[in-house]
Structures are given as C-alpha cells and as structure tokens.
Amino acid sequence: MRIKIDFISQSKYGIRLPLHYNYLLQGFIYKNLSRHLARFIHNQGYQYEKRRFRFFTFSRLLGKFRIDRDWIIYPKICTLWIASPIIKILESFAGSLAREGCIQLGDNLCEVTSIEVPFTKKYEKEIEIRTLSPITVYSTLLTPDRKKKTYYYSPFEPEFSKLILQNLIKKYLALHPDKKDNLQVFSITPRWVSKKNEHIIYYKKTIIKAWSGIYRIKGSQGLLELAFDSGLGSKNSQGFGMIEEYKN
Template sequence: MGALAGLDNAGILKRILEGIDLRLCLSLTAKNGEIALPIHYNRYIQAAIYENISKELAYFLHEQGFTYGSRRFKFFVFSRLLGTYEIDRSEKRIIFKEGARLYISSPITEFCTSLMGCMLGDGRIRLGDVWVEVTGISVEKPLVSGNEVLLNLISPVVTYSTFEKPEGGKYTCYYQPGEKEFNRQIEANLRKKYAAYYGRTAPEGEIRVEVLNKPQLKISMYKKTVIKGYICRLKLTGPKELLQVAVDAGIGGKNSQGYGFAELLN
C-alpha cells in the first residue's frame, strides 16, 4: 500500500484527490458467508463498477470512452474473483465459500476517486441479484521502473481478429500467447491506448513479448458471446510508458469486460 498505508478513509480519499491513480483490492462477503454467482459472471462485475462511479463518468465511459480512430477504450480492467470456490454444474453456478477478492485498476484518477467514495460510503455492491458486503479495501500503485516487466495474468488475456465469411457473416479468430500475431496485437493495442489516453504518439521502441510458462486456455461467455483467452506469465520489454499502460489499464482486448488484468511481479 506504500504511501497510503495507515491512512483513514478521509486520508485515502484526500490522497486520491491529489492525483494518485490506484489499483484497488476489494474483500467481498455475503450475509450467509458464501457468494453464489453464475459461472460466467464478468458482466455482473462490470455492471457493479458502472453503478458505483459517478453518473457522468459512467455515461462517458460507456457511451464514448477515449477514442483512437475507430477504437474506443474504457480504461479500466478488473480481475477474476479470487478465493476458494466450488462449481455447481447442475445449477451452472460458482460458489465462493469464504468470500472473494476482486482487483480493479484504472489510470483515470476520477474513476478511482469515485469508485472508492462509493465503496466507502455504501459498503456493499450488487452482483446480478446478489448483494455482497465490501468488508475491506486495500490500495496500491504498481510502478514500472525500467524497460522490462514480468506479468502474471489473473484474468485471461484476449487477442483476436474478425473476418468476413465467403458465404456471409463473420467469424472471430483468437490468438494464443507465443504466436506472432498475438505479439503484434499486444504492441499495437498498447500504442493505441497510450495515444487515446494521452493525446500524443506513443514512444518509439519495440515491445517484445516472451511467454514464461504454458498458457492455459480459458473459455468464457460475456452475455451471449463466447470469448477465448489465456492465463499465463509474460515478460514484456519496451518503453516503460507503454509497460505502465499494460499494468494500469490491462493488456490485450476487452479489458473493461474483465480480461487482461495483470499482476506486476517485479
């Protein structure tokens, strides 16, 4: 928690207002001690985030976002729910027996300010039909200090291309870590995010991507769309400004849907 350790709620909010952008870790519990959700729960977390920031910011991010050409970026990312769980396949539910942790990150100071204020004020959030208590909030600011980072993905990284079918319609091709197109898209995505957020061309210098362990395929549903992503560890080398974007806003695509959240290991 660094400079924020030991501060009370008012002190944390004051420091946020001074311009510190944060990564939040929420400790969540339910009244009966367990959190039971549909297996594919990302959209419920996304909805809870929009509900717990200011209406003006929620409208801006949802309807417009930060643009680069035809691309629009929301500039927030969240992890999977972390904790001990069971899968009830007959009911298609995931059950966290002892609560769960959720990480949320954004480079937008107002986003962090607004979200923290709502969490400290209400003390609970709604995930679909389930109300859960926010029993703890910790904050950190992972800083990239050089031109190399080791990242542990705790929500799947997603890279893809959409193609037209000869007979009509479209299909999506997802790429696996280690493939040339995966690496190309990771770099292009970070450059577009940087330009969209800061309003200037991204720093020169190649982004190199190295896969450090065997990627695990994770197939999930977001609303009615099947999404394929991968959990693994990556080493990224390149301009530290772009590496910081990867840490703050996520890597790959669909970050605001809960994909590409990375823990900084070094």
C-alpha cells in the same frame, strides 16, 4: 493505478455467482461510478481514430471457491482488483463502495471489508507478469463467402504479441495524443503457458477465447505502465487482460 477490494458474504451460504460472471462484474462497476462518469465511459470513452477505450480493467474474483454445476460459490470471502489509468474512475468506484459499506453483487448481499490502494511502482524494461484475468487477442476475418468470422490468437502465434502492441499504442495515443515517441518497443512472450491456460468465456451470448498464465513483457516505460493500468489485449472493460508482477 489499481485498487483491491475485499468482500465478505452476509449469507451463510457464501457468494453464489454464475460461472461466466464477467458481465455481472462489469455492471457492478458501472453501477458504483457516478452517473455522469458511467454514462461518459460507457457511451463515449476515450477515442483514437475509430477505436473507443473505456480505460478500466478488472480481475477474476480471487479466493477459495467450489463449482456447483453452472455456479461458482465463494464460501465467505473474495477479492476484486480493478485498474485504470484514469484516477477519477477508481476514486468514484472506491468512494461509492466506502459510502455504501454493504453492496449487492448479483443476488448476493456483501460487506466491503477493505479497500486498498497499493504503492505504484516504476517497472523495469523487462518484467515477468501473471494474469489476474485472461488475455484475449483476436482479428475479424472474412470467410470465402464474405461472412465475418472472429479468430482468436494463442500466445504461441506471432500475431498475439503484434496485436497487443498495436492495441497498446492506440490506447497510449488516446490518452496522450501529442506523445508519439518510442512507441514501437513492446513484446510479450509466454513463460509458463500451456493448453490448460486457454479459457472459453461467455460474455452475454458471445463466446470469447482468452489465455491466462505467466508471461515476460518488455517495453518502454510508458507502454509498460499502461499495460498494468489498462490491461493487455482487447475487451479490458469486460474483465480481460489484467496483469500483475510475478514473483517466484
């Protein structure tokens, strides 16, 4: 399930945010959940083996913008998408925004002009998608001197699709521990992706490499639905991996 939120700036100067605003948006989402739910998701989440999943993802802010040095400025209006397979997360978030009406986004006072819940469709076994926030896929490796190093994969490396599948399976089993059938059927292939789709994003003080673009995904019904609801790849609750159906 997903919701779409439209904001309008209360300032004549528009909505002004740091270029790397993922952490700010993540905090905004947590702030607008019920205290109990926010604490549970942040501190505990949904566990499978050693992995814990927060089970929400969100888009980049969509709308016309301009760049001013280290800032991104939306002249008036912008849109945020948030998705989750846990309906109570979206209900809590949307309910908070509806009650408040005006919200604080960073240093910006904004009015929530609309909250939409689009129709949830059943996806085919093969579908083209585009990213609403870039996908990050990585492994933590050991260097010859035994130091940990993070290696980020590109969509053109086989590990990209392989690790996305492994991640989806773990998410699925965290939600449905008793359903283990037909979970090896998923692949992602770049369709319109080039070097310009690689993004370097700072989250707090960590550098994260991620990829946007148009992709084709194939998979079982359960994994496809989860891909749309929870995001692809890693760090979904930090604003990575949200997708939508791509239509020419």
